[in-house]
Amino acid sequence: MEDKLYNFRIQPAERLSSVQEYYFSVKLKEVARMNAEGKDIISLAIGSPDMPPSPQTIETLCEEARHADAHGYQPTTGIPELRRAMADFYKRWYDVDLDPACEIQPLIGSKEGILHVTLALANPGDRVLVPNPGYPTYTSLSKILGQRITYYDLLPENGWQPDFKALEEMDLTGVKILWTNYPNMPTGANARRETYEKLVDFALRHNLVIVNDNPYSFILNHERLSILQVPGAKRCCIEFNSMSKSHNMPGWRVGMLATNAEFVKWILKVKSNIDSGTFRPMQLAAAAAYRNDAQWHEEANIHVYAERRALAEEIMHTLGCTFDPTQVGMFLWGRIPESCDNVEQLTEKILHEARVFITPGFIFGSNGNRYIRISLCAKKEKIAEALERIRKVF
Numbered sequence: 001m002e003d004k005l006y007n008f009r010i011q012p013a014e015r016l017s018s019v020q021e022y023y024f025s026v027k028l029k030e031v032a033r034m035n036a037e038g039k040d041i042i043s044l045a046i047g048s049p050d051m052p053p054s055p056q057t058i059e060t061l062c063e064e065a066r067h068a069d070a071h072g073y074q075p076t077t078g079i080p081e082l083r084r085a086m087a088d089f090y091k092r093w094y095d096v097d098l099d100p101a102c103e104i105q106p107l108i109g110s111k112e113g114i115l116h117v118t119l120a121l122a123n124p125g126d127r128v129l130v131p132n133p134g135y136p137t138y139t140s141l142s143k144i145l146g147q148r149i150t151y152y153d154l155l156p157e158n159g160w161q162p163d164f165k166a167l168e169e170m171d172l173t174g175v176k177i178l179w180t181n182y183p184n185m186p187t188g189a190n191a192r193r194e195t196y197e198k199l200v201d202f203a204l205r206h207n208l209v210i211v212n213d214n215p216y217s218f219i220l221n222h223e224r225l226s227i228l229q230v231p232g233a234k235r236c237c238i239e240f241n242s243m244s245k246s247h248n249m250p251g252w253r254v255g256m257l258a259t260n261a262e263f264v265k266w267i268l269k270v271k272s273n274i275d276s277g278t279f280r281p282m283q284l285a286a287a288a289a290y291r292n293d294a295q296w297h298e299e300a301n302i303h304v305y306a307e308r309r310a311l312a313e314e315i316m317h318t319l320g321c322t323f324d325p326t327q328v329g330m331f332l333w334g335r336i337p338e339s340c341d342n343v344e345q346l347t348e349k350i351l352h353e354a355r356v357f358i359t360p361g362f363i364f365g366s367n368g369n370r371y372i373r374i375s376l377c378a379k380k381e382k383i384a385e386a387l388e389r390i391r392k393v394f
Contacts, residue, residue, distance in 0.1 A: 018143040023136065023363045031357055042386045043357040044312070044375045047185070047330055049248040051304065054296050057247070057289040064281035074277030077268065078106035085287035086256045090241075094226040102261035103234070105268060108278060109253040110213055110240040114141050116274070117238060117257070120266040121209055122147050122176040129170075129178040131162070133186055133364035133371075135213065138179040150175070153367060156324075156335075160189035164198050172206050181213040183221060186364050186373045188327025191217065191225040199227065203236035209263075210237045215255075218246040218301045220309060221328040234260045245330060247289045248300060254278065254286045305330060308376040311383040315374060318390050319346070332374045333361070343372060354389040 020026075024046060031041050052058065064070055077083070083100035090096045098104055107113040114137055122128060124146030130138045132151040142149050152167055154160045162180070180199060182191035191214075203210045212227040227237050242255035257267070277283070312332040316323050321334035340346045347360040359375070361368030376383075 015144050015146070019140045022140070027357070031351075034351075034355075039355050041351070041355050041357055042378065042382050042389070044315075044378055044383065044386055045357045045359045045373075046377060047245065047375055048250045048377050049245060049330070050377050050379065051248045051300055053248045053252075053285075053289055054292045056291075057249070057285050060288040061281050061285035064284045065279075067281075070280050072280075074280050074283065076272040076275065076277050078104075078277055079280060079283050082106055082283040082287045085290040086258075089290040090226070090228070090258060093224050094229060096226050096228045096258070098228075098258050099261070102264060103258055105257050105264050105271070106277070106283070107240070107242075107255040107257055108275065109244065110215060110242045110255045111137055112253075112275075113240050113255060113257050114138065114211075114213075115145075116267050116271045117211055118142060118145050118147065118177065119270045120263075125174070127173075127175045129167075129175055129208075131179060131181065131184075132366060133361065133368040134179065135181060135185060136363060139365075147176075148174070151365065152178075154184070154187065154189075155367065156187075159192075160184055160187040161192060161195050162199070164202065167202060172208070175206070175208050178203065178208055178210050179213070180210060180227075182225075182227075183214075183216040183219075183328045185216060185329060186331060186359075186361065186368065186371070187333045188324065188329050188331060190221065190223065190326070190328045193225060193229070196225065196227040196230050196233070200230045200233045200237060204232065208236070211240070212237060213240045215240070215242040215245045216329040218297055219328060219330045220302060220305050222302075228258060238263060243286060243289060246297070246301065247286075247292065249286070249289065252282060252286065254282065304380075305376050307380050308378070308383055311380065311387055312374045312376060315383075315387050315390055318387065318394055319350075319372075320394075321372060330376045332376070334372055334374070336370055336372060343369060347372060349393070350390060354386070354393045356386045356389055 034041050083104050086104050087098045087100040090098050127148045128142050129152050130149050131154050199210050217224045227233050228239055238257055238259040240257050244250040316334040320337035323334035336343055336346055343360040347358050350356050350358050359373040361371030
């Protein structure tokens with residue numbers, strides 16, 4: 001059939017003009033090309049745990065998947081076994097009481113939760129408060145959905161905690177959501193009870209919702225805090241808690257949010273029109289993972305990462321970077337030396353000359369412009385090799 005010429009033109013939605021392709025999506029393509037050329041890049045950039053989940057998690061998945069009746073659609077609310085396991089997890093580790101019937105919503109990872117919460121709580125044109133530095137998805141999804149973004153500063157002189165005096169002095173007209181993330185990514189600042197208490201008080205007085213993203217409380221950290229421990233927090237707070245980091249399950253896409261029953265109903269109204277529940281054997285396996293004992297968490301989330309962290313600190317020293325040794329989580333955040341003109345110049349030199357991929361801090365906001373972030377999600381031997389490569393160049 002002969003081709004015919006038509007004046008056929010389609011333009012993308014205007015909302016796409018407000019965002020770029022995710023930094024790691026772009027950069028990993030470049031790294032893949034370099035690897036295809038035989039350059040053998042060591043990636044210390046992504047926070048994707050390289051260790052497996054607990055044995056009982058995998059065994060449960062395999063066993064349940066063999067059942068003939070396990071493969072149908074599942075409720076968006078999640079199966080009761082998973083919801084009970086999530087409630088038990090919060091009681092056991094955070095001493096927070098949650099009603100599994102109405103105060104929990106399973107998620108396909110926290111990233112999905114950011115979308116659903118924003119759709120449920122904020123109209124186009126409403127304002128959201130986003131930390132600088134902070135997880136880029138808080139900004140990009142708000143732009144896609146039409147919210148107006150106001151950044152609030154996290155600074156080293158405040159221990160990367162919010163400056164509540166500065167927040168009080170802001171014009172808060174039209175603000176619906178304040179995004180927060182403790183233990184913090186990218187800075188590694190730990191959660192503080194005082195910060196959570198001030199956030200709850202701030203939300204109640206200013207009639208806005210705090211959303212605390214809490215996936216890192218088990219990584220190199222023995223003090224496990226939740227914003228929901230604060231009296232009155234359920235009224236005005238939503239907390240995400242992902243299994244990706246704490247249970248070595250990033251590809252499983254299992255997480256949860258916890259809040260009051262009314263917020264859960266609003267979020268479910270959005271989520272139920274977008275997706276269904278995840279694979280039943282996966283939900284049952286996740287329930288098994290929530291029952292991991294303290295010894296498993298100690299080995300996976302403390303001992304292994306501590307060995308890797310010591311090597312990452314040596315990389316920082318080799319590059320002339322300074323860092324706070326009290327950081328927690330699966331990254332190390334360091335300030336580049338004054339002799340460096342800019343952070344991207346440094347990370348590109350590391351990538352192309354030392355063949356090591358490290359994250360430049362500018363992707364997390366302007367307050368990250370003089371910082372780099374090293375991921376601990378690589379085998380100790382690989383991090384040691386990265387250190388030797390960097391020593392040869394620097």
